[in-house]
Amino acid sequence: MKDPYKREIAEVLAIKRETSNTNTYTFRFVEEDVQRAFRFTPGQFIIISFPGVGEAMFSIASSMSNTDSFAVAVRKVGRVTTRIHQLKVGDRLYISGPYGNGWPMKELEGKDVLIVTGGVGLPSPRPVIVHIEENRDDFGFLEILYGTRTPLESIFEWEFEKWHRMPRTKLALTVDYVPEGVEWKHSVGVVTTLLQNLVTKPRNAAALICGPEVMMHFVVQDLLRKGFNEEQLYVSLERRMRCGIAQCGHCQLGPYFVCKDGPVFKYSVIKDVPDCGI
Amino acid sequence: MTYCVVMPDAEIPRILAKLGESHKVFGPIQKGTEWVFGRVERAQDLCLDYVTTVLPPKKYFSPPRETIFTFDHDKFSRIEDLIPAEKQVLLGVHPCDVNGLKFLDRVFLGFRSDPRYLRRRNNFLIFALTCKTVSDSCFCMSMGTGPEAKSGFDVLMTDIGRRYLMESGSQEGEQVLRSLELQAATEEDLQAKRAVIERLKGEFKRSLDMAGMPELCLSSQDHPVWAKYGNICLGCGQCGMVCPTCFCFDVRDTVDVSLTKGERYREWDVCLLKEFAQVALGGNFRPERSARLRQFVCHNLSYGSYQYSMTKCVGCGRCIRICPVDIDITLIARELRGDEASGEGPI
Numbered sequence: 001m002k003d004p005y006k007r008e009i010a011e012v013l014a015i016k017r018e019t020s021n022t023n024t025y026t027f028r029f030v031e032e033d034v035q036r037a038f039r040f041t042p043g044q045f046i047i048i049s050f051p052g053v054g055e056a057m058f059s060i061a062s063s064m065s066n067t068d069s070f071a072v073a074v075r076k077v078g079r080v081t082t083r084i085h086q087l088k089v090g091d092r093l094y095i096s097g098p099y100g101n102g103w104p105m106k107e108l109e110g111k112d113v114l115i116v117t118g119g120v121g122l123p124s125p126r127p128v129i130v131h132i133e134e135n136r137d138d139f140g141f142l143e144i145l146y147g148t149r150t151p152l153e154s155i156f157e158w159e160f161e162k163w164h165r166m167p168r169t170k171l172a173l174t175v176d177y178v179p180e181g182v183e184w185k186h187s188v189g190v191v192t193t194l195l196q197n198l199v200t201k202p203r204n205a206a207a208l209i210c211g212p213e214v215m216m217h218f219v220v221q222d223l224l225r226k227g228f229n230e231e232q233l234y235v236s237l238e239r240r241m242r243c244g245i246a247q248c249g250h251c252q253l254g255p256y257f258v259c260k261d262g263p264v265f266k267y268s269v270i271k272d273v274p275d276c277g278i
Numbered sequence: 279m280t281y282c283v284v285m286p287d288a289e290i291p292r293i294l295a296k297l298g299e300s301h302k303v304f305g306p307i308q309k310g311t312e313w314v315f316g317r318v319e320r321a322q323d324l325c326l327d328y329v330t331t332v333l334p335p336k337k338y339f340s341p342p343r344e345t346i347f348t349f350d351h352d353k354f355s356r357i358e359d360l361i362p363a364e365k366q367v368l369l370g371v372h373p374c375d376v377n378g379l380k381f382l383d384r385v386f387l388g389f390r391s392d393p394r395y396l397r398r399r400n401n402f403l404i405f406a407l408t409c410k411t412v413s414d415s416c417f418c419m420s421m422g423t424g425p426e427a428k429s430g431f432d433v434l435m436t437d438i439g440r441r442y443l444m445e446s447g448s449q450e451g452e453q454v455l456r457s458l459e460l461q462a463a464t465e466e467d468l469q470a471k472r473a474v475i476e477r478l479k480g481e482f483k484r485s486l487d488m489a490g491m492p493e494l495c496l497s498s499q500d501h502p503v504w505a506k507y508g509n510i511c512l513g514c515g516q517c518g519m520v521c522p523t524c525f526c527f528d529v530r531d532t533v534d535v536s537l538t539k540g541e542r543y544r545e546w547d548v549c550l551l552k553e554f555a556q557v558a559l560g561g562n563f564r565p566e567r568s569a570r571l572r573q574f575v576c577h578n579l580s581y582g583s584y585q586y587s588m589t590k591c592v593g594c595g596r597c598i599r600i601c602p603v604d605i606d607i608t609l610i611a612r613e614l615r616g617d618e619a620s621g622e623g624p625i
Contacts, residue, residue, distance in 0.1 A: 003357065004390040005346050051349040052533040052540045077558045240557050242529040242544075245390040246585075249526030250547070250554065252577065254496065255584030260389055274499040274572060275555070275563050 004245050007049045007094035008034045012087050013069050018155040022075040022120060023085065024061065027095060028068065040064060042127035043102025043236055043264045046072065047244050048084060049094035056080035057241050057259075060098060061123035061156075063130040073123040073155055099244040100263050103128050103208055103234060112140035114200040116219045118147045118191050118211035122155055124236045124263075125208050133166055142169040143200045147191030147215075149176045151184045170199055191215060195222045202227040208264075210236040213277035220267055220278055230268035235278055237263050237270070281446040282463035283455055285435075291321035293458055297367055301403065304338070305369035306331055315368065326370050326437070329413045330596060334375050334522030335368055336382055339398045340546075342519075346394070346529070348541040357393050367403040370435070373427035374418045374594035376406045378522025380430045384586040385525045403450060406431035408474060412481035415595030417608055420486040423592040425478035438470035486608045487615065488579070488589065494614055495580030499572070503613045508568025510603045511550070517574060517597035517605075518548030523582070523590045526554075549573045575610055 014026040029035035040060050049055040056078070062071035076085045087093065103125065113132060115125045132139045144163060148154045154173065163171045172194045174187035187193055191211070200207075207223055209216050216235050223233060239258040242248035251258035254273035256265070270276050285293055297303055306328040307316045313328035315335055348355040371379075379399075386395035406427045409416075418424030427434050432451030436443045443463055446452035518524040528547040533540035547554060550570050555563040564570045582590025591607065598606050 001391060001393045001396070003393050005392070009352075050531075051352075051354075051542060052531050052537070054531050055529065081558075238557060238561075239563060240555055242527065246388075247385060247390070247392060247525065247527075248529065248544070248547075249549070250528075252549075252573070252581065254576075255581045257585070272496075272499075274576070275569055277563075 005243070007047070007055075007096045009092055010095040012089050012091045012093070014071075015087065015089060016158075018073060018157070019075075019153050021077075022073055022153075022155050024071050024073045024155070025084065025087065026062070026069050026071040027093075028070075029095070030092065035069075036067070038070065038098070039067070040070070040098035040127075041102030041105060042131060043124055044098035044100050045244075045263065046070070046095055046097030047099065048072070048080065049096070050080065050083050051094070053083045054080050055242075057099070057244065059124035059236075059263075061126045063134065064127050065131070065134055073120060075120045097244070100259055101261065103236075103264050104206070104266075105131065108206055109138050110140065110204075112143070112200050112205035114143045114145070114198075114205060114207040114223075116145045116191060116195075116207060116209045116211075118215050119149065119153060120155065121210035121212075121236070122146060124210045126156060128208060129163065133162075136167060140168070140204065141200060142166065143198070144169070144171045145174075145191055145194040145198075146171070147174045147176070147194065147211075150179055151175050151182050152179070172197070190218070192218045192222050195219070195226070198226065202229070202232065205232060207233050208236075209233065213237075216278045230271065231266060233267035234264055235267055235270070237265060237276075239263075281452040281455055282468065283444045283458070283460035284438075284463045284467050285442045285444050285458075285460050287440050287442075289460070290324070293460075294318065294321045294324065296458060297454075301365045301367040303367050303369065305405075318369065324369065326407060326435075327410055328370070329411065330372070330415075330594060330599070332596075332600075333520060334378055334594065334596065335371055335404075336378065336522055336525075338366075338368065338402065339379065339382060339395055340386065340525060340527070343543055343545045344394065346542045346544055348539070350539045357397060361394060361397045361401075363397065363401060365403070366401050367405060369405040370407040371404055371431065372407060372409050372594070373424035374416075374421075374592040375522050376404065376427045376430040377418075377421075377423035377592040378594070379404070381523040381582070381586065381588055381590060381592070382525060384588060388586065403432045403454065404430070406434045406447070408434065408436035408471070409478060410437055412478055412483075413595065414483055415598040416482065416593065417484040417486050417595060418593035419479060419482050420484075420488060420608075421589060421591055421593035422488075426475045436471045436474055438467055438474060441467075443467050443471045484595070484608055486579075486591075486593065486611050491611065491614075492580040492583045492589075495576040498614050501614060503610055504568040504572040506613075507605050507610060508566065508571045511567045511571050511605060512602060513550050513552060513567050513570065514602065515548035515550040516600045516602070518550055519546060520596040520600050521578075522592055522594055522596070523578075524548065549577070571605070575607055578607065579611060 009030045010027040016024040058072040178184045239251035246257040246260040303318045305318045386392045431447040434445045526547045527544040578591035
């Protein structure tokens with residue numbers, strides 16, 4: 001019997017500095033069979049594991065068409081993420097996955113796609129953006145609204161030029177505030193301020209939202225006021241997780257397990273569920 | 279076809295000795311003023327007249343602290359080394375706890391199978407025991423889990439007066455029964471068991487009306503009952519520790535002084551504890567006790583039914599018995615229904 005608590009050996013292929021405390025790590029499973037079998041949907045997550053340190057969950061941030069490697073963006077905030085930040089290219093670690101239900105890729109085809117995200121929420125929908133970029137004709141208008149606390153905290157900034165230039169695409173950026181001496185030519189204000197100039201029309205569109213719950217709450221309320229219905233809105237939730245397979249019980253959200261039934265949920269499904277701040 | 283034999287009380291020592299030849303025997307034993315499941319070394323240790331045990335049988339299948347694996351540099355232990363395949367028998371499991379194990383099976387062998395749990399489960403024969411009395415805190419009859427155990431055991435024992443009716447519930451159970459050289463049960467013995475069940479049904483003082491309860495919990499998230507009992511709840515988490523179906527665990531790593539050897543283990547965790555829903559940067563999805571109490575009660579009476587098509591609460595009453603401030607899940611259920619809070623309320 002396959003042990004669901006087994007982790008596979010992976011190695012670090014590349015490390016890219018995103019901000020002062022966030023790096024993107026590209027990994028590959030050492031065993032070829034394991035790497036070949038690793039297929040994911042955008043929005044799914046992996047477990048990164050260090051014996052003696054612990055484990056944590058991360059959204060897969062790379063292209064789903066790349067079958068040779070995969071990447072996650074990691075902000076240094078705790079025990080496991082601090083250990084990840086000590087990794088160098090060529091180092092080995094343990095990884096398993098993918099886990100959970102991702103963004104509804106099939107349903108997005110032929111539709112306008114609105115992505116509203118904040119801070120380190122961007123890695124989760126990033127593979128959606130990359131997938132649309134790679135299959136541009138299969139999707140309608142793409143609108144990306146991204147907010148961070150300051151200009152220094154935005155990740156995947158190196159891709160923004162490319163996203164700006166993509167056909168039928170709008171990328172809008174905002175920050176909560178601009179520290180002195182920092183240049184910023186985009187909006188200032190929380191991410192909902194970007195909704196004032198929303199281009200995407202509710203007819204034949206879907207919105208993918210990923211960020212802190214309080215942010216997602218206000219984004220959802222704004223979009224509902226603008227005529228989106230609850231079935232068109234998708235949110236990706238964060239919860240404490242210890243197993244990824246609905247056994248440790250920590251990520252329970254009413255009748256759902258975020259690790260198994262989520263992390264991506266249709267808003268209509270979770271809107272009345274207790275302890276959900278959206 | 280159920281295989282039925284009768285074990286006279288006087289035969290118990292012989293049967294235990296016989297079982298002990300091939301199995302490690304566990305069962306209810308007295309500890310101070312309470313009972314616990316423990317190793318039965320001598321026949322006089324076995325206490326089949328017990329009311330309820332402090333901890334349910336889950337401790338044998340999902341232990342309070344369990345090594346997931348040990349590691350030495352990059353070498354990991356095998357499950358076979360951690361959990362040897364030794365035959366064990368757990369005697370005297372009440373129907374509520376038999377159903378508790380059925381629920382845990384869905385957790386640990388459902389969406390994904392945990393080979394640790396499976397191995398422990400396969401090592402054990404379950405000898406269920408029809409209760410002899412109904413305690414003040416028991417309400418299994420409301421939950422459909424008692425007083426008669428219908429499945430989930432290898433053997434069901436029922437005290438029918440100076441002897442036990444022993445019914446097989448699995449092939450393995452039948453084989454064991456056949457090896458015990460006991461007399462076949464008569465129609466009177468079976469009738470005596472039915473009479474025991476009928477007598478027990480009349481002894482329940484506590485009940486919980488489950489009709490529509492899963493839906494009611496979902497629509498009562500803002501009900502004042504959560505704040506009322508959340509305010510007196512100490513957040514100690516004992517209710518979850520003693521619950522036969524509470525399965526949550528935390529995962530931790532330790533290393534020894536060599537810094538290369540260590541273990542990853544899991545340890546029971548309870549949603550009543552403040553850190554349970556805490557995430558990085560101090561975020562907490564259930565910071566208030568009322569939200570945590572609601573999670574515990576609603577998981578038992580509602581969410582579990584959606585997750586596993588089986589009510590999580592099995593009516594054993596342990597959470598009621600152990601609560602230091604007398605919070606009572608059956609009373610909360612009545613108040614949710616809007617029934618006048620009657621009987622003994624909280625302190």
